[in-house]
Amino acid sequence: MLMDYHLAPEQVHRLNDARCNLYCGYIRRAIRELRPDGFWTSDDLGHQTQPFMRPQTSREFIKPYYVRVGEAPKERDIHWWLHSCGNNTPLPGDLAEAGVGVFLPVQKGTMDEVAVAREFGDRLTFLAGIDVQHTLQERDPAGVRQEVRFPIDTFDRPGGGLCVAAGNGIVAGTPLENIESFLDEAVRYGAQHRQAFADTQTIKEDDHAQTNKTHSR
Numbered sequence: 065m066l067m068d069y070h071l072a073p074e075q076v077h078r079l080n081d082a083r084c085n086l087y088c089g090y091i092r093r094a095i096r097e098l099r100p101d102g103f104w105t106s107d108d109l110g111h112q113t114q115p116f117m118r119p120q121t122s123r124e125f126i127k128p129y130y131v132r133v134g135e136a137p138k139e140r141d142i143h144w145w146l147h148s149c150g151n152n153t154p155l156p157g158d159l160a161e162a163g164v165g166v167f168l169p170v171q172k173g174t175m176d177e178v179a180v181a182r183e184f185g186d187r188l189t190f191l192a193g194i195d196v197q198h199t200l201q202e203r204d205p206a207g208v209r210q211e212v213r214f215p216i217d218t219f220d221r222p223g224g225g226l227c228v229a230a231g232n233g234i235v236a237g238t239p240l241e242n243i244e245s246f247l248d249e250a251v252r253y254g255a256q257h258r259q260a261f262a263d264t265q266t267i268k269e270d271d272h273a274q275t276n277k278t279h280s281r
Contacts, residue, residue, distance in 0.1 A: 066116065066117070069117065069121060069125055073125070076125055077125065080125065080126070080129045081129065083129070084129040084132050084133060087105075087133050087136075088132060088133060088135075088136045091103055091133070091136040091137060092136055092139075095136075095137070095139075095140050095142065100142060101142055101143060102137065102142045102143030102144065102145055102165070102166075103137055103142065103143075103144060103145070104145040104146075104147065105133075105144075105145070105146060105147070106146075106147040106148070107146065107147070107148060108147075108148050108149045108150060109122070109126075109148045109150070109152055109155060110148060110149065110150025110151045110152045110155075110171075110174065111149075111150045111151070112150060112151065112173075112174055113151055113174070114150075114151050114153075115150070115151060115152060115153075115154060115155060116150075119154040119155065119158070122155065122158065123158060127158050127161075127162055130158075130159070130162035130163070130164070131161075131162045131163065133162075133163070134162045134163020134164065135163065137163070138163055143165045143166055144163055144164050144165050144166070145164075145165065145166040145167075145168065145191070146159060146164045146166070146167055146168070147168050147169065148167070148168075149169065149171050149232065150171055150174055151171070151174040151175055152167075152175065153175050153176070153179075153180070156180065156183075156184040156187075156188055157183075157184065157187070159188070160184065160187040160188050164188065165188070165189060166188070166189045166190070166191055166227065167184075167188050167189070167190055167191070168190065168191030168192075168193055168227075168229075168231075169191060169192065169193025169229075169231035169232065170190055170192050170193065170215075170219075171193065171195075171231055172193070172194075172195035172197070172198070172199065172231065173195070173197075173198075177192070177214070177215065177218050177219070178218055181218050181219050185219065185221060185225055188225075189224065189225045189226065189227065190215075190219045190225065190226060190227070191226075191227040191228070191229055192215030192216075192218070192219050192226060192227070192228060193229060193230060193231025193232065194208075194211060194212060194215070194228070194229070194230050194231055194246055194250075195211065195231055196230050196231050196232050196233065196234055196235055196238070197231075197235075199211045200230070200234060200235075200238050200239075200242050200243065200246060201235060201237070201238050201239075201242075203242070204242075205241050205242055205244075205245035206245075208242045208245040208246050208249070209245050209246075209248075209249040209253075212228070212245075212246055212249040212250050212253065213249065213253050215228065216228065216250075216253055216254055216257050217257070220254075220257050220258070220261075222261045222264075228250045228254060230246070
């Protein structure tokens with residue numbers, strides 16, 4: 065299939081056009097009959113070290129159809145969640161332009177989470193997936209808790225922008241104490257992080273009120 069992008073590009077466009085029409089039909093019917101808040105699709109665009117294709121190839125063969133898919137949920141103001149494993153570093157800007165609202169999982173060890181949050185945090189919400197390949201399987205509960213705090217510190221912003229979940233299906237044999245630590249820390253530390261934003265906002269509002277009161281004297 066990847067060779068066809070070079071050997072039979074028109075056939076690739078025909079295939080992607082047909083798949084796009086099918087997707088848009090599914091989405092519009094689901095919106096009409098089920099009235100969902102959003103829709104989730106999985107379309108892995110990367111592997112462990114880089115995307116499957118160069119960004120310019122993706123923009124020619126993938127992005128135009130993503131734009132069309134993105135128009136369907138936008139018609140009813142619902143979210144589009146895209147799961148894409150692997151290294152997607154060059155792609156989030158194009159995905160946001162196409163209408164993706166939530167990107168996941170920012171796979172551990174393949175992307176620079178800090179750089180991604182800094183560059184795209186004002187355009188995308190991230191479901192920052194906790195690593196199921198190594199962290200949940202191999203670290204102790206304290207290490208799992210530390211790992212959970214990192215994406216919260218990295219992606220969470222005063223206006224939101226973060227969901228926390230496992231990066232993929234939790235693997236059979238994962239220690240239960242690690243799963244419990246992951247879930248507990250996500251709730252506990254996540255709430256603490258949100259409260260810190262709320263406290264900061266309250267202080268700003270109090271300072272503003274005090275300034276206005278002083279000026280009115």
